[in-house]
Amino acid sequence: MHIVGAGVAGLSCAVRLARAGRQVTVYEAAGHAGGRCRSFHDTTLDSLIDNGNHLLLSGNQAVVSYLEDIGAADSLTGPNQAAFPFLDLESGLRWTVAPNSGRIPWWIFSSDRRVPDSRAWDYLQGLRLASAGEDTTVASVLDTARPLYRRFWQPLAVAVLNTAAEEGAASLLWPVIRETFGRGEAACRPRIARVGLSDSFVDPALRLLEAAGCPVHLNHRLRGIEVGGGRVMALEFTGGRVDLGNDDQVVLSVPPGAAAGLVPGLTAPQGSRAIVNGHFRLARAHDGLSFLGIVGGICQWLFVRGDIASVTVSAADVLADDGAPSIAARMWREIARALDLGDLPVPAHRIVKEKRATFAQTPQEAHRRAGPGTVWTNLTLAGDWTDTGLPATIEGALRSGHKAADLVLIGAANA
Ligand SMILES: Cc1cc2nc3c(=O)[nH]c(=O)nc-3n(C[C@H](O)[C@H](O)[C@H](O)COP(=O)(O)OP(=O)(O)OC[C@H]3O[C@@H](n4cnc5c(N)ncnc54)[C@H](O)[C@@H]3O)c2cc1C
Structure with missing residues (x-):
């Protein structure tokens, strides 16, 4: 079994196959595994930081099962109760969204558990997302004039879809609401990596693969695939060529642009x-x-881990064109206010721009997602951009990896 791409999708596929007793080889273009979900040591801060703050929810089922599989179930941290504190920089208002346990969301009838100036009906409007067609945007089914839109729906959509609510696909937001808020408090407790993303999602998987005798070849970029007779015959890497035997399967778990460049005729988000x-x-x-x-500033989410404060701005294409010093000054003003730090100069910092953080999760691009199967009998696709029915998140990426592994195992069983 050959898995190309050691992001969390490729790793989850490799782990599932290795645990099923298969001999797996993983190839990764970069000098490290983890792809868009990794930690690194930043020399300016002299600290381990994540390439991006990743917020997970306790209802992310594939996250839970993957972390259990790799022995890292206790590596996430977060409150014992679902509670989402917010600050509106324009009005200075602070509030906490606190869903209740059980499936019936009575919290929306309780003014101290919901967003200020919102009514229960504003939340129930969200049910329209469930029946929204595939070509519908989030904003088009909600009342954008209501305070709840600006203070809840819009930040939620941008965080989940990394795409503005005005253009983001309603059909991708709904499954997340259904699987988290729709299942009550226990499914929407916020979770972050206790130490860092690599410590939770990457390093334990690499250890498991090593123990199972499955090599992970870093600095191996797949440059081309050779097809013939309805199957992949060979893989051309920067480091050399790998000829495939009759039983060899390939899982391609690379971002959409790379996949489209490698698989002839593949339609993928652009x-x-x-x-x-x-x-x-x-x-x-x-x-x-x-x-x-x-809300009401450029920062969208603020995370504090020890003495490092990190902020996330999603759907940030305009901001990303700005210079790092200017971004840092703007962010720091908002952090200082959020944490009541007073008028301090900008401290040591690192700005990380991920220009292609996810595919644009608009209805048009969602239509371009490919399923895991291909016309080549031994080639399966994985990755957060494949048609998982979920947005491009860790949860979606892990499920795509699991799905690809299951297809490979079923294919092998039927061969
Ligand atoms: C800044 C940021 C913040 C995010 N925040 C969140 C969040 O809060 N919550 C959440 O759930 N998700 C979040 N995400 C999304 C999440 O990180 C991704 O959905 C997930 O990591 C995608 O995993 P993947 O394996 O599908 O893709 P990738 O991580 O992109 O993995 C693909 C791998 O393939 C390798 N590769 C590419 N081309 C080749 C080639 N030709 N040959 C060999 N290897 C190749 C790449 O180097 C990479 O390692 C965020 C992403 C970013 C960037």
């Missing part, structure tokens, strides 16, 4: 959206708050 993260060193560890939703 547009992408940026995410900009800023990481700032605080004068001292801040214990009061681990994360905060922010």
Whole structure:
């Protein structure tokens, strides 16, 4: 079994196959595994930081089962109760969204658990997302004039879809609401990696693969695939060529642009959206708050881990064109206000721009997602951009990897 791409989709596929006793070889173009979900040591901050803050929810079932499989189930951290604190920088209002347990969302009838100036009906409008057609945007089914739109629906859509609510696909937002908020408090507890993304999602998987005798070849970029007789015959890597035997299967788990360049005739999403993260060193560890939703500024989510404050801006293509010093100054003003730090100069920081953070999750681009199967009998696709029915998130990427592994195993069983 050959798996190309060691992001979380490729790793989850490799882990499932290795656990099923298959001999797997993983090839990765970069000098590290993890793809868009990884940590690195930043020399400016002299600290381990994630390429981007990743927020997960306790209802992310594939995340839970993958972390259990690789022995990292306890590597996420977060509150014991679902609670989403928010700050509106324009009005100065602070509030906490606190869903209740059970499937019936009575919290929307409780003014101290819901967004200020919202009515229960504003939330029930969200049910329209469930029946929205595939060509419908999030904004087109909601009342954009209501305060709840600006203070809840819009930030939620941008966080989940990395695409503005005005152009984001309603059909991709709904499954997330159904699987988290729709299942009550226990399914929507916020979770972040306790140490870092690599510590949770990457390093334990690499250890498992190594223990199973499955090599992971870094710095191996797939440059071409040779097809013939309805199957993939060979893989051409920067490091050399791999000829495939009759039983060899290939799972291609690379981003959509790379996949389209490798697989003849493949339709894949073409547009992408940026995410900009800023990481700032605080004068001292801040214990009061681990994360905060922010509206009315450029920052959208603030995460605090020890003495590092990190902010995320999704759908950030315009911001990403700005210079890092200017982005840092704007972000820091908002962080200082959110954490009540007063008028401090911008501290040591790192701005990370991921220009192609995810595919643009518009209805048009969603139509371009490919299923896992291909016309070549031994080639399967994985990755957050494939047609998982979910948005491009860790949860979607892991499910795509699991699905690809299951197809390979079923194919092998039927051969
Ligand atoms: C800044 C940022 C913030 C995010 N925030 C969140 C969040 O809060 N919550 C959430 O759930 N998700 C979030 N995501 C999305 C999440 O990170 C991705 O959905 C997920 O990591 C995608 O995994 P993947 O394996 O599908 O793709 P990738 O991680 O892109 O993996 C593909 C791998 O293939 C390799 N590759 C490419 N071409 C080749 C080739 N020719 N040969 C060999 N290897 C190749 C790449 O180097 C890469 O390692 C965020 C993403 C970013 C960038």
